[in-house]
Amino acid sequence: MAPAVFLLLVWMLVPLCMTLWFSLRDYRPLRGGDLGFVGLENFARFVSSSSFWPAVLTTVLIVGGVLLVSIIFGVLLAMLLDQPMWGQGIVRILVIAPFFVMPTVSALVWKNMFMDPTNGVFAHIWRAFGADPVVWLTDVPILSLILIISWQWLPFATLILLTAFQSLDSEQLEAAEMDGANPLARFFFIALPHLSRAITIVILIQTIFLLAVFAEIFVTTGGAFGTRTLTYLIYQRVLESQNVGLGSAGGVYAIILANIVALFLMRIVGKNLDR
């Protein structure tokens, strides 16, 4: 066991320490190399750059949008899958399938097969109705990204919510029915509160992963049209501007942010588990 823990620590600690180390130096590999200590200057420059706040906004929009879509549709899909139906097993496997597709692949499929303005499926549908095809990734880039990323995360949300639905005591629903609650009231007063813990868990896990979304942006818009998230900004600083120091400072911010989110959400889950 000890070697495993050691390996894990090295695995996690070495990159972390290197990030912290570089964030304090002015290091530009192709433009003069390591130019020595600069204190906290990288940190100040990262947040005062004109791209910082737009990147924060984009991140919030994408994370929030995906959470919203995956939870609303996740609840609906879970409700549907909870009904007894023919071919239940196969349908469930199909619903989970997108989760196993690599992000790069799914983003490319969406970009080229669905959202392409001349040959995409959507373009054909739009034309069939006599409308002008939407140039998805240029005109509504954030919406497009939310669509692509939601498609990947919906199965995860559905799966967790489905198990939560299955644990709902049917006598509670029957009691509510006898108490005069119509289907809508039963959903909002009984089912939804029962799902609250599962929803919190979905939010927690997805937020942490969504903050790090990269491949989907890389292969679709390449960060153009206002789709530059914090993660993407850091990538650009390091690899495109060749400024490792500045990028590392961004990385440290990202670590702090992710930890705050995790801590905050852990508390909610903890409270939820107490009941």
Added chain:
Amino acid sequence: MGRITLDKVRKSFGEVEVIPPLDLTIEDGEFVVFVGPSGCGKSTLLRLIAGLEDVSGGEIRIDGQDATMVPPAKRGLAMVFQSYALYPHMSVRKNIAFPLRMAKMDAAEQERRVKAAADVLNLTDYLDRRPGQLSGGQRQRVAIGRAIVREPAAFLFDEPLSNLDAALRVGMRLEISELHKRLKTTMIYVTHDQVEAMTMADKIVVLRAGHIEQVGSPLELYRNPRNVFVAGFIGSPKMNLVDGPIAASHDAATIGIRPEHIRVSDEAGDWLGKVGVSEHLGSDTFFHVTCEGISEPLTVRVGGEVDLRYGDKVWLSPDPDHLHRFDDKGLRIA
């Protein structure tokens, strides 16, 4: 008002007919208990009355109105479930007020009714707790509270006490009987428990495989069981049933005799037997006696002071006035 009539009500789940056509009338204000072996369709029958299951045929009338197709909420019945089915994320107050809230009753009236129910059920101190913070008996009372605030035409209980320990059961049994005396509302109560059935019911309905075997007051069923099944089912310990030549000597296929109707003597009697296990309850003692020519040991009830030991020889004589005789179809011979 709460007069419930079942008219040729049937229920099948797919191919399986759980309840063959069944007629039953429950009078207003009656306390009716459904008993029967496990799987005989007691819960199903209750759920049919509640409207939680659709009937496969026949008609259910509540106060003369056809309610067969009426949704559960509109039937004016309240149900208390075995699992209590409280809403875990709501306080006791909200749980009890839920049906009123669904009926869009005004807040002041809701509050008044919740208070009144909490008073009756001793829940006033717990109104702001969640169900998870209550004991089993308290949860049960909340479930009853949620039922009584609606002022229903009838209450339906499905084994409400089976999750409670023995002492608490006795207490809740009394409370429910008390509640019935006070509200005078029709109650239909499903149970496995002999004592609950005998002590609480105005009328017992004995079911077997979806059939009604007999309907009557507890003592009627105890004294005059219509057939062997009811005779063996009602009463604890069970009635002794004897067949073979001994029954034939009484012109019957089977005879039945209750444990308290057998006289014990060490000198003379009808049947000679050997004492087996004895159960001392203090006030009474039950002896299990193996007799010649009778396959099953007989249960005999005597006073607590009678002292017989394992292996002792005794003579048993059934009281002829209390002998039940059944023919080869199991029906009572008058």
